Amino acid sequence: MSSQSTTPLEYQGQQNQMTILGFWIFLGAEIVLFSTLFASYFVLEHNTAGGPTGEELFMLKEVLIETFLLLTSSFTCGLAIHEMRNGNKRDTIVWLIVTLLLGLGFVYMEISEFIHYVHEGATIQTSGFLSGFFTLLGTHGLHVSLGIGWVTLLIIQMMKRGITPVTARKVFVASLYWHFLDVVWIFIFTFVYLKGMM
Amino acid sequence: MSKGHKGFPWNHVIGFFLSIALTIFAVLMVQYTDFSKSTVMFIIGTLAILQAAIQLFMFMHITEGKSGVINIINITYSVFLAVVIVVGSIWILTTGHAAH
Amino acid sequence: MTWDQFFVTGDPLILASQIAIALTMVGLVVLVTYLKRWKWLWKEWFTTVDHKKIGIMYILAGVVMFFRGGVDGLMMKAQTSRPELEFLDAQHYDEVFTTHGVIMILFMAMPMLIGIMNVVIPLQIGARDVAFPKLNALSFWVFFVGAMLFNISFVIGGSPDAGWTAYFPLAGKEFTPGVGNNYYAIALQIAGIGTLATGVNFIVTILKMRAPGMTLMKMPMFTWTALVTNVIIVAAFPILTVALAFMTLDRLFGTHFFTVAAGGDPMLWLNLFWLWGHPEVYIVVLPAFGMFSEVISTFSRKNLYGYKSMVASIVGIAFLSMLVWVHHFYTMGNSGAVNSVFSITTMAIAIPTGVKIFNWLFTMRKGRIKFTNAMLWSLAFIPCFTIGGVTGVMLAMAAADYQYHNTMFLVAHFHYVLIPGVVFAVFAGLYYWWPKMFGFKLNEKIGYWHFWLFVIGFNVTFMPMFFVGLDGMSRRMFTYSASTGWGPLLGLSAIGALILAAGFAALCYNIYWSFRYASRDVGNDPWDARTLEWATASPPPHYNFAKVPEVSQLDEFWENKKAGITGLKKNEIEEIHMPSNSWTPLFMAVAFGIVGFFLVFEWFIPAAISAVLIVIGLILNSFDYDHGYHVSVEEVEETERKWRGDLK
Numbered sequence: 004m005s006s007q008s009t010t011p012l013e014y015q016g017q018q019n020q021m022t023i024l025g026f027w028i029f030l031g032a033e034i035v036l037f038s039t040l041f042a043s044y045f046v047l048e049h050n051t052a053g054g055p056t057g058e059e060l061f062m063l064k065e066v067l068i069e070t071f072l073l074l075t076s077s078f079t080c081g082l083a084i085h086e087m088r089n090g091n092k093r094d095t096i097v098w099l100i101v102t103l104l105l106g107l108g109f110v111y112m113e114i115s116e117f118i119h120y121v122h123e124g125a126t127i128q129t130s131g132f133l134s135g136f137f138t139l140l141g142t143h144g145l146h147v148s149l150g151i152g153w154v155t156l157l158i159i160q161m162m163k164r165g166i167t168p169v170t171a172r173k174v175f176v177a178s179l180y181w182h183f184l185d186v187v188w189i190f191i192f193t194f195v196y197l198k199g200m201m
Numbered sequence: 202m203s204k205g206h207k208g209f210p211w212n213h214v215i216g217f218f219l220s221i222a223l224t225i226f227a228v229l230m231v232q233y234t235d236f237s238k239s240t241v242m243f244i245i246g247t248l249a250i251l252q253a254a255i256q257l258f259m260f261m262h263i264t265e266g267k268s269g270v271i272n273i274i275n276i277t278y279s280v281f282l283a284v285v286i287v288v289g290s291i292w293i294l295t296t297g298h299a300a301h
Numbered sequence: 302m303t304w305d306q307f308f309v310t311g312d313p314l315i316l317a318s319q320i321a322i323a324l325t326m327v328g329l330v331v332l333v334t335y336l337k338r339w340k341w342l343w344k345e346w347f348t349t350v351d352h353k354k355i356g357i358m359y360i361l362a363g364v365v366m367f368f369r370g371g372v373d374g375l376m377m378k379a380q381t382s383r384p385e386l387e388f389l390d391a392q393h394y395d396e397v398f399t400t401h402g403v404i405m406i407l408f409m410a411m412p413m414l415i416g417i418m419n420v421v422i423p424l425q426i427g428a429r430d431v432a433f434p435k436l437n438a439l440s441f442w443v444f445f446v447g448a449m450l451f452n453i454s455f456v457i458g459g460s461p462d463a464g465w466t467a468y469f470p471l472a473g474k475e476f477t478p479g480v481g482n483n484y485y486a487i488a489l490q491i492a493g494i495g496t497l498a499t500g501v502n503f504i505v506t507i508l509k510m511r512a513p514g515m516t517l518m519k520m521p522m523f524t525w526t527a528l529v530t531n532v533i534i535v536a537a538f539p540i541l542t543v544a545l546a547f548m549t550l551d552r553l554f555g556t557h558f559f560t561v562a563a564g565g566d567p568m569l570w571l572n573l574f575w576l577w578g579h580p581e582v583y584i585v586v587l588p589a590f591g592m593f594s595e596v597i598s599t600f601s602r603k604n605l606y607g608y609k610s611m612v613a614s615i616v617g618i619a620f621l622s623m624l625v626w627v628h629h630f631y632t633m634g635n636s637g638a639v640n641s642v643f644s645i646t647t648m649a650i651a652i653p654t655g656v657k658i659f660n661w662l663f664t665m666r667k668g669r670i671k672f673t674n675a676m677l678w679s680l681a682f683i684p685c686f687t688i689g690g691v692t693g694v695m696l697a698m699a700a701a702d703y704q705y706h707n708t709m710f711l712v713a714h715f716h717y718v719l720i721p722g723v724v725f726a727v728f729a730g731l732y733y734w735w736p737k738m739f740g741f742k743l744n745e746k747i748g749y750w751h752f753w754l755f756v757i758g759f760n761v762t763f764m765p766m767f768f769v770g771l772d773g774m775s776r777r778m779f780t781y782s783a784s785t786g787w788g789p790l791l792g793l794s795a796i797g798a799l800i801l802a803a804g805f806a807a808l809c810y811n812i813y814w815s816f817r818y819a820s821r822d823v824g825n826d827p828w829d830a831r832t833l834e835w836a837t838a839s840p841p842p843h844y845n846f847a848k849v850p851e852v853s854q855l856d857e858f859w860e861n862k863k864a865g866i867t868g869l870k871k872n873e874i875e876e877i878h879m880p881s882n883s884w885t886p887l888f889m890a891v892a893f894g895i896v897g898f899f900l901v902f903e904w905f906i907p908a909a910i911s912a913v914l915i916v917i918g919l920i921l922n923s924f925d926y927d928h929g930y931h932v933s934v935e936e937v938e939e940t941e942r943k944w945r946g947d948l949k
Contacts, residue, residue, distance in 0.1 A: 014266050017509070021432045024268040025505045028535060031279040032497060036539035038283035039576075042290035043547065043558065043569060050564025052557070063228070070224055078217040081260045085210040127556050131564030134556035138547070152916075156923045169926065182260045186253045192224070193249040197231045201238050271508060282536050285623055290572050293627060298568070298634030 011088050012171040019172040026176045030183050037187050040139040041194065048199075050131035057132070057199025060125055062116065066196050069112045070188065073147075076105035077185035084178050092166050099158050099174070102181065106151050113144050136195065143191060146184050153177055216259035223248045223255075309459055312393065319456045348882040350434035351843055352419045355441045357738060359416025360731070362445055364809075366408040369452065371805060373401035375798055378762070382795035384783040394779035395462040396481070400455065402465025403485065407492060408448040410585045410719070413727045415444075415499055418527050418588060420738055421730075422503065424834035424841060425521050427512030427850040432505040434880040440495040440502065442890030447492025450897050454484040458901065461485040464777065466574060467548070469559035469567035474552050483901040486548045491893050493541055500534030503527060512833065514852040518612070521832045521856075522598075522605055525612055526591030529619045530584050536623060537580035544573035553903055568633055575626040583622040585719070587615060589726030590657060593679045596729050597661050599830045600676040601668025604856055607660045614653035614660075621650040631699040632706045640699035647697035654690060658683060673828070674748035678729035681756045682721045689717030692767070707777075710770025716763045728755075728808070736827045740840045741819040747811040755804030761797030765790040825944065831859035838944040844877045844932055847941045869941060871948040877932040885925070889918040 014020055048057075083098035117137070120126075127137040154177050161170050227245040234241065257263045263272050309315050333339055346354060376397050380389045389397065423431055431437050454460045461481040463472035472482050507528045511520065520528075547558040548570070557565035598605045605611065627635060627643035661683060670676065692714040696705050705711055728751075736742045769787045781787055826835040836858045837846055847869055854860055861867065892914035899908035941948060 011265075020267060021505050021509050023266060024271060024509065025432060025501050027263075027268070027272045027275055028501050028504050031275045032501070032535045032539045034276070034279035035282050035286065035536060036543055038286045039540045039543040039573065041283075042287045043543070043573070045287065045291050046294045046566060046569055046572075047558070047564065050557075050566065052562075052564035054564075063232075067224075067228065071221070074217070074220050074224065077220075077256065077260060078213060081213040081216070082210060085213060127550075127554065129557075129563070131557045131560075131566060134550070134558050134565070138550065138556070138558075153923070156920060160924065173923075179261055182256050185260075186256045189220075189224075189249050189252045189256075193227060193245050197227060197245055198242060201231055201241065268508075278532075278536070282623060286540065286576060289626075290569075290576075293572055293635055293639050294566065294568055297636035297639060 011175075012166065012168050013175040014172075015168045019168055022172055023176060023179075026179055030179065033183065037139075037142070037190075040135075040142055041190065044135035044139045044195065047131035047135040052130035052132075054129040054133060055123060055125045057136070057195070058201075060120055060123060061196050061200050062119070063196075063200065065112060065116050066192065069109055069116070070192050072105050072109040072112065073185055073188050076102045076109065077182050079105065080178050080181045084175060087166055087171055087174060090166060092161065095166065095174070096158055096161060099154055099161075103151055103154055103158075106147055106154075106181075110144060110148055110151070113140070139195065140191065143184065143187055146180075146187075150177070150181055150184060154181070212259050216255045219255055220252050223252050307457060309456055314393075315456060322456060344882070347887055348438075348884045350430070350438045350880050350882060350886075352423050352431050352434065352437060353738065353841065353843075355437055356416045356419030356421075358441055358445075359412040359419060362448065363409050363411075363413035363416055363727075366404050366412070366448060366452075367805070370401050370404040370409050371802060373397045373404070375802060377401065378795040378798035380779060381781070381791050383792060384785070384788045385780050389779065391779045392462065395464075395777070396455065396460035398777055399461050399464055399467075399485075400451075403451065403461070403489070404448075406465065406581070406585070406719075407489065408444075408451065410723045410727075411496065412444060412448075414530075414585060414588045414723070415440075415496075417592065417727070417730045417734065418503065418530075421734055421834055422524055422527050423506065423510070424737070424837065424845055425524050425832050426507060426510060426515060427833050427846060427852065428506065428510040429845050429849075429877065430880060431502050432510060433502050435883050435886060436498050436502050438883065438886035439889055440498040442886050443495035443498070443893055444492045446890040446894035447488045447490075447495065447897075450491065450894055450901070451484055451488035454481060454488075454901075458484065466578070467570075468574075469548075469551075469570040470561050472548065472570075473560055473567075474555075475560070480901050480903075483549075483552055483903070486545050486552060487897045487900050490542065490545045490549070491897050493538055493545070494893070496534055497538045497542070500531040500538065503531040504535065507531075512850045512852050515857075518609070519852060519855045519857075522594035522608070522611060523588070523591035523832075526587045526594075526615055529615050530587045533580045533584050533587070533619055533622060537577045537584065540573055541577040541581075544570065544577065547573070549900075553900070568630075571630045571633060572626075575629040579626040579629065580622045582718075583618055586722040587618065589723050590615070592726045592730040592733070593661060593682060594664075595830075595832065596675045596679045596733050597664050599733070599828055600671045600673055600679075601665045602671075602829075603664055603668045604831070604859075605660065606663035606666075607656075608855065610656055611660050614656040617653040618650060621646060621653070625650055628697055628699075628702070631702045644697055644699045648694060651690060651694050651697075658687065673732070674743070674745055674752060675729045675733040675828075677749075677752050678725045678732070681752070682725045682729075685717060685721035685725070685756075685759070689714060689719075689721065693718065705770070707775055708770040709766045709774045709776055712776045713763045713766035713770060716766075720759055720763070728752075733828070734834075735815075736823045737834055737839050737841070739816075740823060741815055741821050742823055742827060743811050743815045744819060747807060747814055751804055751807035751811055753804075754800055754807055758797050758800030758802070758804050762794050762801055763797070765794045765797075826862075829862075831856040833858050838941075842937075842940045844879055844937070847877075847937050848873045848875075869945060869948055871938070874934050874937050874941070874948075876934055877937060878929055879932055880929040881927050883925075883927070885918055885922055889915065889922075892918055 013023065079098050080102045083095050083102060086094040086098060125133055127134055157170070157173050157177055161174065164170050227248045230236075230241055230245055236244075257276065263269070263276065266272075308319070333342060346358065349355065376389060377394065380386055380394055419431075419437070423429070458480040461467065461484055463477050463482055463485075467482060467485055470476055472485075507520075507524060547556070550556040551558050551560060551565075557563040559565050559567045559570045561567060594605055594611065625643060625647045627639060628647045631640050631643075661679075692710070696702055696711060696714060732743055732748060769790050772785075772787065774781065774785070774787055823839055825838050827839070828835070833850055833852075836850060850857070892911065895911045896908050896915065899905075899911060938948065
């Protein structure tokens, strides 16, 4: 690397580097956590116990909208980091807020999807399949909701303190988390919804 | 490691359009083709892995920083664990007693 | 719910415990108040982020839990000492073997090992603390609250009684309706959060905070085992998190993960439990291997034989440990292919373990062995553990396992693995690092009593269990008839347990005696040891090293001693940056405990309200920009003079 390509702010200092590495390792644990949820869902998938099946329940249009909301939020989150690395505080915050709004839209859509299922008589207590389904999706949704709360706190800190090595590191770590949830969703979309609809 | 800092974020835009395109392609595979279920699953599974790679490399910059190598080992190991857990659980719990 | 459902009543043993617990708590409060030590406790311990103090608290908690789990064990041994005794009824016996297992594995072995890791690892790699000191404090407090929540179950609400493995459908609401198994699900979940955080923390610490020049292949063996152990923690604990979450959902919210009805699959629980449970065995046994390596090398006055093969075998074990879990349930009705594959992987894991045994033996070969207490434990470990290992290979063969499964033979096997593999190691580690932690040695003479009583007691207790097992006694039987002919062997086993208990008492007496009377003049390196933790004072100053050591080879400290390079130059001292104390870890842990307690009793509204405390803790933490403080050059100089004499 040439001398003018400076290290991004979030990597400056030993503590920042350690925090980012630690978070990657935590994401490794998250991969294990979600794969356990997936494994259990796959084992229970066909145990509908006379209740509704995935094919009967899943709604492609709503799920596609959720997918696009989350994919776009992952993109805008990436833009926020891009702007942060350019030292552009205002645009960073704007993109973070857009990310949050998209995330909120996703959570809203998911909750209404769940309510719809419950009205169809498909609750978490109906069958092994639905216990696995709601727990896998719910864990992901809970992660997104936590992410929304977390990023909100970081926006406040960035407004107060500007882009410093510490705030930059915090926002960067949160962005890793957000992209990761998008990865999980891609697998949910493919292996729960698309597979279930076939 | 900091290439593409300034200027237009091409990396992100390309990644975004790729992920949208891959999603739509997967839906089309499921809705409008007559391949067998396992063929379709294989294709859309591959697409999902591609999308995950886009997120990891184009959005999350997994290789940047001084710990890039550690990150790669860490994620590779986690993926290995994920395969063991998913494939192992399905194999154990859907053969033998469950097959009867 | 009425009061007599809330408090467990009607059993004189439990009533006595309730009174004893109440009196102890009142006594402690009075004592601390009388000695005016509240402020000291708060400043020096409750809010500390110092890895050495956190480690000591872990070890203390581990010793207390050893006592609790040991009493459970003695009660089981008393009950089965004669045929058809009526000391405990079936229900009480079920509760006792359940809490014995959970406490010994999760609340004794784990904190002991994590505690020693906490004290030793940063010192051994030449660091001033762990990567995330505040997270480390959170790990401890969350573990401690989880352990306490689990422990109060026997006086409030009733203990879990479905075995430490909590197999479904028995552990489900249908067959175990009380709150006991809620305690299991929630207390383990809370403690598990702490363990996972420890895993992340130590991986980053070891990868990123090593002294300059200490490459991976120049790390001490205990550091290597700690690194690999924490990798396994991060790999395995999320599985337990999910399994326990499913259990909680099944019991509290009527889902169907493990139920027999409505499409649940009880065997899914076995699968998930052992996906975590088998790696857990290696989580507790690998750091023990590291400790033995340090002790054997130090007291043989030789460097560790086959360092590279040792590293390779540890990494190999870590890899294979994730591929053997089915050997815990061969008899579940798996397909032949499943059982065959897992038989092979299980036998394969014996190979790297065998490599280590030979490495230790060759380390001792032609060494000038010093028979200190720490070394004695390491020597006793090798034959005892080998018996555990050989019986393990017997159990590994799926076809043969149909005979051994769930018999006392299995129980004897895993006690022969875990007691030499973990408990002996913890004792070796305690005798070895005690002077580093506290600045005085444990008494070697009392230590011999401790050693001989414990080792003899251990063998007398568990050896007979192999034979009653082969004779058909299944585990978890609360009584048996005289016609089985097991009476004499089980009676012998009970006598062994008493000897074992006497050994533990000798340890406690040793701690007391040494605390009162042992010489405080041990210097920084009482054993003439090899690794960096011995290069600083005993006990080390809170900043560990006045100057971060530089390393160019394995056992740098030992080589420097031989070359005569020691001491510290005055102009080398610089200002040292240290993290500040924090009360938020304790606050968060208590909040988790309160929420957990309400969830155990399925009081959802109070649980939701107190969950706000956790959110507040998280917000406070996010807004905390404390960057720590600096220790001045003068202060460092003064502290260093105290133990070094004059500086150069």
